[in-house]
Amino acid sequence: MSAPDLVTAIVATYDVWMRTVDEIGPVLAEHRLTPATFQALWAIDPDEQPPSMKALAGRLHCNAPNLTFVSNQLADRGLVERAVDPADRRSRVLVLTAKGRQVRAEVIRAALEKTPLAALDDGELRQLLTLLNRVLLPG
Amino acid sequence: MSAPDLVTAIVATYDVWMRTVDEIGPVLAEHRLTPATFQALWAIDPDEQPPSMKALAGRLHCNAPNLTFVSNQLADRGLVERAVDPADRRSRVLVLTAKGRQVRAEVIRAALEKTPLAALDDGELRQLLTLLNRVLLPG
């Protein structure tokens, strides 16, 4: 592989994400979501087990104090609630409220419409996922 | 295309970028580069015409006051210098200093080594670039 191509590819991944965020700016403003709260909200899948602070911080590539701050913002806006993990009482899990689930669905729907990746057809998207999964998943 | 796949793909692009940045954290710290200054430094290609503030702000998805702030950080560290564009004296272009070129080369080299995308072989990387270019380039 040539180094310039790799540089281009890295920049392109950054660009896809940033363009997606740019495009949904109005929707985020509508719900008073900042970039940080938006990302955190996105990262809490209501169909999975509620993540602990630690797990979510890892997903967001930020540290613990930072996530505490962001979680407070989400909680203040009534989008998430903290709950003690019964299995480990040191740990707090973040649970989406009904409003949180609704807002999350709305911003993700907007992102799916507006992202540059929406230009890909089914086969291309599958191809892209194969490549990215190969790179991101362990093994 | 199925919506969950598109969500996964968007998150994956974000993840590739963030993991790349995470991995080169030590190198950035070594040069006292913050995320913002690192990105700006990356975005100034010494082999191209020095970009104006406006052009660079577009590339970085930020606004003018923000880039003024970041440019000052880079200038304070002796990595870039401002120059008046003779063709339009309102415009300032950012020129890498010798140190700026050296530091830029170093952090990009580190990124190329550490990025998850380095796991792709030549053909896969070409495939990825084809897909991302199709999505990002106009037309």
Add this chain to the structure above:
DNA sequence: CAGAATTATTCGAGACTCGAAGCAAAGGTA
């Protein structure tokens, strides 16, 4: 049980981002 490790939070400092206002240069009109 005592000590070490883990999970979150608080605090303080600094970095980042943006809108509004201001300034100088460029472009348009007469």
Add this chain to the structure above:
DNA sequence: TACCTTTGCTTCGAGTCTCGAATAATTCTG
């Protein structure tokens, strides 16, 4: 020329974001 508008950038002020260090509560280990 004079005047007005637009453009590119900077300054200022406010708010957001991020992190390291210190703290508290809980769990783990020997």
